[in-house]
Amino acid sequence: MNRKNKFKRKTLPALAMAGPVSLWMILFVTLPMLYIIYISFMSRGVFGDVVYNFSWDSYKTLLDTTYYKVIVKSIRAAAITTVLCLIIGYPFAYYIAKKPKEVASKLIMLIMIPFWTNSLMRLNSWLLLFQTSGPINRFLQNTGFIDAPINFVYTDGLVMLGLITSMLPFAVLPMYSSIEKLSKSLLEASADLGASRRTTFLRITLPLTFPGIFSSIILVFIPSLGIYTVTDMLGGGKVLYIGNIIKNQFGAIRNWPLGAALSVLLIVITGLLIFIYTRFAKIEDMEVL
Amino acid sequence: MSDSIVTLIDVEKSFGKNKVVKKMNIEIKEGEFLTLLGPSGCGKTTTLRMIAGFEEASSGIIMVQGESIEDKEPFEREVNTVFQNYALFPHMSVFDNIGYALKIRKKPKNEITKRVNEMLDLIQLKGYENRKPDALSGGQKQRVAIARALINNPKVLLLDEPLGALDLKLRKQMQVELKRLQKKLGITFIYVTHDQEEALTMSDRIAIMNEGVIEQLATPSEIYDRPITKFVAGFIGESNIFDGKVIEVHDEILVIENSAGTIMAKGSGFKVGEIVHVSIRPEYVKVSIDPVEGFNLKGTVRDFLYMGTVVNTVIDLKDNTEIKYSRFEKDDDFKERDSVNIYWNPEKAVVIKYKK
Numbered sequence: 001m002n003r004k005n006k007f008k009r010k011t012l013p014a015l016a017m018a019g020p021v022s023l024w025m026i027l028f029v030t031l032p033m034l035y036i037i038y039i040s041f042m043s044r045g046v047f048g049d050v051v052y053n054f055s056w057d058s059y060k061t062l063l064d065t066t067y068y069k070v071i072v073k074s075i076r077a078a079a080i081t082t083v084l085c086l087i088i089g090y091p092f093a094y095y096i097a098k099k100p101k102e103v104a105s106k107l108i109m110l111i112m113i114p115f116w117t118n119s120l121m122r123l124n125s126w127l128l129l130f131q132t133s134g135p136i137n138r139f140l141q142n143t144g145f146i147d148a149p150i151n152f153v154y155t156d157g158l159v160m161l162g163l164i165t166s167m168l169p170f171a172v173l174p175m176y177s178s179i180e181k182l183s184k185s186l187l188e189a190s191a192d193l194g195a196s197r198r199t200t201f202l203r204i205t206l207p208l209t210f211p212g213i214f215s216s217i218i219l220v221f222i223p224s225l226g227i228y229t230v231t232d233m234l235g236g237g238k239v240l241y242i243g244n245i246i247k248n249q250f251g252a253i254r255n256w257p258l259g260a261a262l263s264v265l266l267i268v269i270t271g272l273l274i275f276i277y278t279r280f281a282k283i284e285d286m287e288v289l
Numbered sequence: 290m291s292d293s294i295v296t297l298i299d300v301e302k303s304f305g306k307n308k309v310v311k312k313m314n315i316e317i318k319e320g321e322f323l324t325l326l327g328p329s330g331c332g333k334t335t336t337l338r339m340i341a342g343f344e345e346a347s348s349g350i351i352m353v354q355g356e357s358i359e360d361k362e363p364f365e366r367e368v369n370t371v372f373q374n375y376a377l378f379p380h381m382s383v384f385d386n387i388g389y390a391l392k393i394r395k396k397p398k399n400e401i402t403k404r405v406n407e408m409l410d411l412i413q414l415k416g417y418e419n420r421k422p423d424a425l426s427g428g429q430k431q432r433v434a435i436a437r438a439l440i441n442n443p444k445v446l447l448l449d450e451p452l453g454a455l456d457l458k459l460r461k462q463m464q465v466e467l468k469r470l471q472k473k474l475g476i477t478f479i480y481v482t483h484d485q486e487e488a489l490t491m492s493d494r495i496a497i498m499n500e501g502v503i504e505q506l507a508t509p510s511e512i513y514d515r516p517i518t519k520f521v522a523g524f525i526g527e528s529n530i531f532d533g534k535v536i537e538v539h540d541e542i543l544v545i546e547n548s549a550g551t552i553m554a555k556g557s558g559f560k561v562g563e564i565v566h567v568s569i570r571p572e573y574v575k576v577s578i579d580p581v582e583g584f585n586l587k588g589t590v591r592d593f594l595y596m597g598t599v600v601n602t603v604i605d606l607k608d609n610t611e612i613k614y615s616r617f618e619k620d621d622d623f624k625e626r627d628s629v630n631i632y633w634n635p636e637k638a639v640v641i642k643y644k645k
Binding site: 183185186188189190191192193194195196199203204207208 | 341342343362363364369370372373374376377378379380389390393394437438441
């Protein structure tokens with residue numbers, strides 16, 4: 001009787017509220033992920049099918065110099081993107097957070113607009129801007145800075161530019177929210193106790209906004225590592241990153257186990273970062289993520 | 290000037306079109322406990338923040354120890370602040386919070402430890418040095434905030450409603466502690482509050498502010514007994530305020546008439562025929578069945594309110610106004626709807642310049 005009541009009072013509402021989401025997550029996140037892990041330990045058939053017997057082959061392939069180089073290069077590109085997004089994003093987030101509420105919300109809107117624009121359109125316009133006969137090259141030539149057009153298109157540099165512009169909103173927003181939460185009186189207290197602006201920033205502002213910074217790192221690093229639209233379009237297939245390879249393995253090349261192994265690698269990196277984050281940040285700080 | 294530690298000369302502050310502090314002049318003496326008291330929005334916190342350096346005065350001069358400090362940043366001023374919400378650094382322990390001022394001055398470790406321990410002794414929080422502010426009660430946070438502000442031996446401590454967030458009992462206890470601390474250290478305290486009782490019990494002098502102006506600057510007893518403006522009379526304690534016309538002047542005792550009757554009160558510098566306010570505290574009001582010489586103020590007892598030691602009584606006057614009157618229980622014996630004569634010792638009633 002008692003147990004039945006308890007079920008009615010506590011378990012039923014919990015199931016009703018968390019049930020659908022849990023079911024959704026299990027069906028569409030956990031199961032596919034398990035399937036990917038499973039596939040990654042299989043091998044490729046001659047016709048691009050998956051042969052269901054256990055092997056480490058895909059993981060061994062990852063250690064091949066070609067793949068290994070791409071992995072390292074991707075991680076490095078994602079890391080550079082993250083660092084640059086932080087360097088550009090933090091002062092900007094700080095600036096917005098110190099503005100009155102109405103102005104701040106308008107500035108936030110400005111960040112969100114490119115974010116809402118279709119990314120293919122945005123990337124294509126980058127290509128048009130930077131192509132050899134594009135306005136940037138023409139401007140540089142007409143002003144006499146260069147003699148011959150520079151080839152920007154399909155270079156690592158343009159890919160980087162694309163990554164940074166795509167990721168910047170993800171960097172700014174969490175940092176903004178944690179800087180905005182920072183009480184002004186803490187900064188005043190620090191100044192009152194004799195700290196210069198620099199000291200206050202290093203000892204108070206930076207440590208207290210660290211959860212926001214780390215959220216930004218995760219939100220920028222993880223997608224930059226896996227994203228393939230940017231690298232595909234701005235790199236033009238010449239510049240290869242993990243995302244492109246995964247896409248190719250599952251698509252044209254039809255080597256599902258290798259694609260799956262690369263995906264597992266991405267998942268592991270992501271999991272590792274989130275694990276570090278939960279170690280550093282307290283629960284209440286995580287709302288910014 | 291020599292014994293005044295903080296001096297404000299014609300200090301003004303505007304936020305946009307809104308003038309928050311107007312032509313403020315005040316001299317704060319060394320070792321004094323001075324309270325800025327007033328309703329919210331009267332400019333008291335802004336004044337404090339200008340002394341601390343968080344707000345820039347729109348005009349006027351602020352001097353600390355005879356030296357003008359407008360050009361000094363907050364971190365260059367020899368004043369420290371205790372903030373309303375404590376403003377403890379949440380990521381630092383109690384020890385690091387208190388030692389912050391020394392640490393950023395790159396003092397040697399053993400000196401910091403020694404000073405912080407002295408401070409912990411002073412605020413009686415030994416053993417709490419490793420706790421984070423989150424793990425402290427409101428009263429403990431307050432003490433840490435005070436210790437943190439005192440560690441540099443400031444000449445002046447600014448306190449912005451420091452007890453505002455504490456419950457009544459703790460507040461009373463902290464009032465006593467703060468006062469004791471101030472006496473012990475001999476530091477000038479400039480204290481902002483809207484709590485008149487707090488101001489009366491703790492201060493050496495009180496500056497009552499209203500709409501950016503100091504209405505009166507005096508000792509607590511002077512403020513209570515001899516308010517010089519209608520605002521002060523009404524803001525501090527309970528007061529009955531009559532408007533009337535002076536009809537006779539006998540030295541410092543004036544006879545004043547209004548639509549409810551004739552009363553006497555003390556005041557100087559007033560002329561016959563002048564319109565004035567008269568303030569009389571409920572506890573000084575007396576009541577008798579028989580008429581009293583010099584007074585012609587009749588009323589009907591309306592309500593009693595037993596408050597334990599005293600009984601608050603409201604008496605209706607003939608011009609539809611009322612007078613509040615408090616007495617010790619069983620001092621006199623009235624019933625509701627009794628007709629009575631009201632009087633008081635004329636010395637206890639204050640005549641105040643008329644202001645609409």
